[in-house]
Amino acid sequence: MVETDDQPGDLDPEWVRCARCTGLIYGRRFLRTLRVCPDCGWHAQLTARQRLEQLLDPGTAEPLRQVAALHDPLGFVDSRPYPERLSDARADTGLDEAVLCVMGRIEGQPVVVAAMDFRFLGGSLGCGVGALVTEAAETSLRLHTPLLLVCASGGARMQEGVLSLMQMAKTAQALAELDEAGVLVVSLITDPTYGGVAASFATLADVIIAEPGARMGFAGPRVIEQTTGERLPEGFQTAEFLLAHGMVDDVVARPALRATLGRLLSLRSPTTPSEPVRSEAPDGILRTVEELTERDSWAAVRLARHPDRPSGLDYVGHLLDDFLELHGDRLSEDCPAIVGGTGRLAGLPVMLIGHHKGGPDLTERRRRRFGMPAPAGYRKAARLMRMAAKLGLPLVTLIDTPGANPGPDAERSGQAVAIAENLRLMSRLPVPIVAVLIGEGGSGGALALGVADRVLVSINGVYSVISPEGCAAILWKDPEAAPTAANALRLHARELVRLGIVDGVVPEPDDGAHRDHAGAAAMLGEALLATLGDLIPWEPARLLQERKRRFHRFGVEGVTAEGGTATAGPGVGPAVGPVVVGPALTTVLGTVERGAQ
Structure with a gap:
């Protein structure tokens, strides 16, 4: 039996314990439900690869080019040197950074996807993530293809100091260019999405969808309570709370995500001026x-x-x-x-x-x-x-x-x-x-x-x-x-x-x-x-x-x-x-x- 709360992994365990209701779920059933508890609806964390596998049409994923970013710009050391932490994260996840960017299709519709992986240093926003998300946005701009951002992050990467802060502005600029070009941007909020990611590209999308129970905010609940001395209400910063307070467009369970995204991605300007849309039926309008x-x-x-x-x-x-x-x-x-x-x-x-x-x-x-x-x-x-x-x-x-x-x-x-x-x-x-x-x-x-x-x-x-x-x-x-x-x-x-x-x-x-x-x-x-x-x-x-x-x-x-x-x-x-x-x-x-x- 394995727990899946913090380490989703790629293994197929025989039994899984739900992190919310603590019930046992048969492993194969857990996979069939897309790693959603069939009893309480808890959505387990997914790796970036698992997310792409679930969302994209089979065989359509094509990786985007890698972008070189600064490596340990501050020479940062806490209990361990930053390069060691990066090396371990890469070995544990098989990823170069906390985001995986590809081109592909969802329900037949072309899309560029930047999928974050919380296992990689908490999905933190550093120079590498900023460069890759920006490259995804620029690819979307060049191809005039919608951009899907799958967000999971604890915030900016402290080991890269103020340079990590600048990635918020860099990614915001990239999305502004998509706004000017009329390219659809969709954000999928997964649990958790905090800090610099929430305060930049995650919330700048045209449409923001959240998985049930996903938490999003600028400051985490522990920081808020320690700073203000106030106890937060039940469900604060969850997807359902965010929907009621006007911050997201919808809360969509994982099994319905592909269909929902496919409908969004199919939106197109209906015609050009030389191709009028007309109905053959009489309009019935009374005008005099x-x-x-x-x-x-x-x-x-x-x-x-x-x-x-x-x-x-x-x-x-x-x-x-x-x-x-x-x-x-x-x-x-x-x-x-x-x-x-x-x-x-x-x-x-x-x-x-x-x-x-x-x-x-x-x-x-x-x-x-x-x-x-x-x-x-x-x-x-x-x-x-x-x-x-x-x-x-x-x-x-x-x-x-x-x-x-x-x-x-x-x-x-x-x-x-x-x-x-x-x-x-x-x-x-x-x-x-x-x-x-x-x-x-x-x-x-x-x-x-x-x-x-x-x-x-x-x-x-x-x-x-x-x-x-x-x-x-x-x-x-x-x-x-x-x-x-x-x-x-x-x-x-x-x-x-x-x-x-x-x-x-x-x-x-x-x-x-x-x-x-x-x-x-x-x-x-x-x-x-x-x-x-x-x-x-x-x-x-x-x-x-x-x-x-x-x-x-x-x-x-x-x-x-x-x-x-x-x-x-x-x-x-x-x-x-x-x-x-x-x-x-x-x-x-x-x-x-x-x-x-």
Whole structure:
């Protein structure tokens, strides 16, 4: 019987004792489960070679060239000379350094992999590791092939002094070049990942995945407790803790890693400008006022709020294949009111971000904050938008929120700043953006996902500067006047077309989307494919110019962004004449602008 906690090795023991539950595992069963305890889910440490064997398609690994690094630059000696420690590590692991770099394929997708080995001086980051990780990044850049970083480290290598510290900057620079070139970087966090590795390349990836129970942080728990005198909570710095606090995108068990990575690595910019993506099916979009019937605004509001109406994730389940939800704002939390990730819309790779209210279950609706995002939700959305821009993926947003979270915690975390940052970011994203109001479009909390090249609304969706109840309380001094306020606000689909706010209306099944989620999703899918098909061939410069023109024309009668006469055309919505609004709406806009309480 062998223990596998600290020395994973390459032997196939007859029995293995789990380091977490202390149960005995038959050796061959342990290998079949990829060295994961079948009883408690504990993930044993793997060597770099074991990791590559598990992740890469058989026979595809090709080693990268070795890079010479300084040998014992300080002449360091503690209880033993540093060269002796290096020599022993090399003999014990069969590796030259604490990282093994190869080219290969995962699920048929090409990838460059830098896999760390904790057995080699604790996976410490020294000059050799820095040089090899940088070489892997430069190979990825040269081949325009995604980079996978498998991280396991105790931190910077003390025996190499401040030179080891410089490897953090060196590897960060290498990843910055991949950002500029639009090359995907994925980080796989294994147990443990600390110090200089965690504070450099491990956390600079576009997508960060962690194995269950893997620990990551800058300072280790023992150092934190000794320094602060505080006892840390259970599970601190584990993968699950990191997911809840917005630091990783997902926690993925080892048996599912290859499939998850394969989906990520398959992401590609969908087309070039000369190769448009188009749907053969009719889009079904209603684009003129004449195609839409008059309706009661308050009835529209109530239908848009129906608890059975499909929200973000409900549509995702019907619309996207290979959807991989990504989590976290990399700052404080993973806001559950906004969901997002990558997937394929009828084969077209997209980034989708949307509000999610949680459905009819009250407990789930509360957990989802009734679709009212905190600042972390908008920051998560911004992170995914930047990733879409880097990878050249079209962006789809699904808007369904009463508004941004109005609580004191949201204000303390910078709610207004988070919304403003998204408005600015979306204004300049160099990829096609389609926004759809699938339910409620409440105030700036909705607009933070709505600065798009095309804006559509579901036929039973609404869009407003304020809720009818809020408007009634402020202007009529009576919340019961909400139906009157709703009519004054002109917030339903027909009025949104007339005002030129939306480019078209997406039909729903006769009884409404809340009666037929699949039918509503099919109609929305047709509209999205057709709209994206029009936009994808556009060069980034045209996208930005038309997006600017679209929003500059609002509120300026008869004037385009260039100062000419407003006309209908691609990207600017239907031309409308002067819009006459009632005094109540004028007062609402003025009152809100002045920041009325």
